[in-house]
Amino acid sequence: MMTDDVTIPINVGPVEIARERKAPAPAQRETVFDIRDLEVNYGPTTAISGVNLEIYRHYITAMIGPSGCGKSTFIRCLNRMNDLVPSAKVEGSVLYRGQDIYADGVDPVEVRRRIGMVFQRANPFPKSIYDNVAWGPRVLGMRNGLDDRVERALTSAALWNEVKDRLKKSALSLSGGQQQRLCIARAIAIEPEVLLLDEPASALDPIATSAIEDLMHDLKKDYTLVIVTHNMQQAARVADLTAFFTLEVAEGRRTGVLVEYDSTDKIFTNPSDKRTEDYVTGRFG
């Protein structure tokens, strides 16, 4: 039986490329983020510099690269979480559906309301499972049908069946993987348009990691996902597009730069930059 949707896994060393993953053809692209000349400084240190890239709607875009290359700094620019670091200074522009989120008069609270984020370490509130998911909608005034909303979010996060009988229990009683899925449920309960995931599985065991990865595939129907990972296999498994960042050392200063951004297939099988090739084949990093 040969149909179009069966693709043969391509092997590049140990990295197995997932199925049903494709980069958008230019005609289908709908740009969500258009990042131009992004530079972030923490005091005198430049974390990333000269980053230009576009992120497309309903695709999963992965940021990979060695530690300290600025992937997390980059993703935190997309919903202005870097505002919380007093010394951080962002230059260049981040256009979200055509609007610069760093323009004067833009409220970071409104930006984050549309662009949700899941962090490296699960950070549930010390409240009940239900309240963890319901708190955001309640505060933001989405009080109608709150129970349904909580159920929908937990179902989307593939957690409903495990917690439906103990919604009033403390969220801290859940396992690490469950807590992380709860954080995803909490983020999608307010119906953001984009979900940023900053190494969401790095603190989880392989089974919990695989649950999160499956979940990402399901979520991309409704959301645009951007994931930071230092795990190349993970990027290869889940992402449609992959951006490779690295650290450039010049005159004793270390700066994160974007090396290559392309479809995941291309990055892992036929990268155009030597540095990308060295990284994905395990010769560096």
Add this chain to the structure above:
Amino acid sequence: MSVSAPEFSLRPSGRLRRRRIVNRIMESIGTGAALLAVGVLGIVIASVAVQAAPAISLDFFTKPPNLFGGAGGGISSAIIGSALIVGMATGLALPVGVLIAIFLTEFARPAVASPIQLVLDILNGLPTIVTGIFVYGLLVIGHTQSAYAGAFALAIVMLPLVARAAQEVLLLVPSALREAGLALGVSRWRTVLGVILPTTFGGILTGAVLAVARAAGETAPLLFTTSIFNPAVSTDVTHSLPNIPVLIFTYSEQPDKALHEQAWGAALVLMAFVLVASLGAKALLARSRRKLGQ
């Protein structure tokens, strides 16, 4: 197989032996100092309890002092007065102190926070007699002594304690929780109110209880503000109210053995309150730390 003499010794010798002896001596001095503290507290508790024993009875807690002195009567009016004064002081100091702590930990830039921090520390070190005379000049001269003036003075004493304690528990909240709230598109204030404060509730309460325990025993500010009173039970805070610290002070100066015993009794009540409050605060803090998963 014969056992030959070892090539080297693992037993202490020379300098090491000397260091071990010095170590032993320092350890015993330290232990002694710690025991001394425990001993002092033990002696204070024991002597107060022994001296107070003749005064303690049900009447002591339920009856006001005898109008004309002498045996009989109790300190109920002073207990009620102290509770009112300290209660009002807490009502003033707790909200302001918590707000200061929230401002310092959640909103202020370091350049703003550190001078305020310093001011709080100075306020904490301010002798209470100075606070007393300040409030005397502010609220008593030209008016009369009153319970609310006393409460105001005690609130000044409590404010830095509450603020520092609240600040310490707020700093225990992992920044990941703040990020989680903010990443949901919730403003800073709502995050503080909805997530940070509920998480730290136990710890803030602990700080409040310790401040209450401290304020309950403060005497100097009350001497200026609410020391000349009618011994009868009253809840009129616009007048001087009897209170335990001032009662201990005045009774102990009276030439009357029964009143001396009552002064000891009142001291025991005050001490028991402070002990219970401190132990309760410790338990509360342990509970809130568990809740934070630390």
